[in-house]
Amino acid sequence: MDESASPDTTANAGEDINLLADEDFRLRFRAFLHAHYPLDMRQDYLRPFRRMNGAETRAWMSLVHQHGWRAPEWPREYGGLGLSFRKQRIYNEEMERIGVARMIDNGVTQLGPTLMKYGSAAQKQQYLPRILACDDYWAQGYSEPNAGSDLASLKTRADRQGDHFVVNGQKIWTTLAMEATHCYALVRTGNYDKKQKGISFLLIDLTLPGVDIRPIRHIAGEEELCEVFFSDVKVPTENLVGPLDDGWTVAKALLGHERIWLASPNLAIKAMMLAQQLVVETGSSDDQGVMDRLGQLLADLHDYRQWYEAICQRVEADEEVGAEASALKVYITELTQRITEFSVDIGDELGAITGPVEAGSTTTDLYWQLAMSRPGTIYAGCNEVQRDILAKSVLGLTP
Numbered sequence: 001m002d003e004s005a006s007p008d009t010t011a012n013a014g015e016d017i018n019l020l021a022d023e024d025f026r027l028r029f030r031a032f033l034h035a036h037y038p039l040d041m042r043q044d045y046l047r048p049f050r051r052m053n054g055a056e057t058r059a060w061m062s063l064v065h066q067h068g069w070r071a072p073e074w075p076r077e078y079g080g081l082g083l084s085f086r087k088q089r090i091y092n093e094e095m096e097r098i099g100v101a102r103m104i105d106n107g108v109t110q111l112g113p114t115l116m117k118y119g120s121a122a123q124k125q126q127y128l129p130r131i132l133a134c135d136d137y138w139a140q141g142y143s144e145p146n147a148g149s150d151l152a153s154l155k156t157r158a159d160r161q162g163d164h165f166v167v168n169g170q171k172i173w174t175t176l177a178m179e180a181t182h183c184y185a186l187v188r189t190g191n192y193d194k195k196q197k198g199i200s201f202l203l204i205d206l207t208l209p210g211v212d213i214r215p216i217r218h219i220a221g222e223e224e225l226c227e228v229f230f231s232d233v234k235v236p237t238e239n240l241v242g243p244l245d246d247g248w249t250v251a252k253a254l255l256g257h258e259r260i261w262l263a264s265p266n267l268a269i270k271a272m273m274l275a276q277q278l279v280v281e282t283g284s285s286d287d288q289g290v291m292d293r294l295g296q297l298l299a300d301l302h303d304y305r306q307w308y309e310a311i312c313q314r315v316e317a318d319e320e321v322g323a324e325a326s327a328l329k330v331y332i333t334e335l336t337q338r339i340t341e342f343s344v345d346i347g348d349e350l351g352a353i354t355g356p357v358e359a360g361s362t363t364t365d366l367y368w369q370l371a372m373s374r375p376g377t378i379y380a381g382c383n384e385v386q387r388d389i390l391a392k393s394v395l396g397l398t399p
Helices: 022-036 054-066 085-098 106-118 121-132 247-252 258-262 266-281 288-316 324-352 366-377 383-393
Strands: 138-141 157-161 164-172 182-188 199-205 211-217 223-236 357-359 362-364
Touching (some): 022 085, 085 288, 106 138, 106 182, 138 223, 164 199, 182 247, 199 223, 199 247, 258 288, 258 324, 266 288, 266 324, 266 362, 266 366, 324 357, 324 383
Antiparallel strands (some): 157 164, 164 223, 182 199, 211 223, 357 362
16 A cells, blocks of 8 residues: 555544535545545455455555544544544545445444443553554444344353453354454343343453454455354453443444444445446346346336435434445345345346356346345344334334
8 A cells, every 4th residue: 555645645643634625525535535545445246345454454444544634523622523423424435436345344333332321441541542543443242142132132241340341252254353353242240120220231351361253254265254262261350431231322323323324325336336347248138027126126226326315414414324324234234135136136146156257248246236235134133122122213113
């Protein structure tokens, strides 16, 4: 990555870049991305959903930090850009436009805002600068073998013994834990009739004795997910965030606009670009059935983009979105899957091959893009849970 920068591509120290006109902001950030984001890490027809690993994320975000573009949603008092929602959208649009690979940056998107709201002064002072500088890389320790969608049933225990907690248990589906330095975890610290009570939010150094991390190879053939085992891991009591036994409140707090970004149509757009290219490369444009199906997908994507735009405009106006965020997540993840299935179908035998294939002049991997679209309906609250939320909040139904 090029370490040099011109003044026109840098968010200068002390500058309130939020005061720039939207177009000036867009052009400056676009110039930074063009100057510094590596060509070989961009999303393309081979990897339309490309995601950085932990090392790539830390290297790229460290460079972003050096040039003043880190943490667009964080308040300036904590070292962020303090951008309005409108400028955060522009920031994300420009990354999507150039094909910046997706990143797991839990420190900035989740833990940082949590510490700002619930952390002690000492925790903010210790962890926030290290998150910004990418000195620490954080994993999320929530799901367990029998506590995924029903997270409140978690069993991992943290028993207090003097000035530390002793943690025992197991987490699963912990993304990039093998590259993380720390994780923030929900642990059981008390037993109450209501299972959400007695859960605490704990910061854990993954280099501590007793931590065992085992990667899991997923259906796309990559090792992004992990099992994390804790065996008598001693964690200082000052690593507790928020009140003891009330970590559920900490964890479920709505932090920033993360639900809106997760519902971005970008992945579906990337999938559609590949699908349209395949129609040309396979000579399928003369097949009325193929074109009818493509037309329906294009119409659905168009409608979703209009809906998403309307929701974003409401957020910009400080209006509450509420349960509609669940509807966005359900629709776009399932639409992305439908588009990838269409590409596999028109690819014919190419869709049954794992690894890169040549579709005319286009190099792609149809199985990979199909497999990588599957987790979308599971992560960030599976679609079944989102439908339950909609049933209760919108339709007034009860279980």
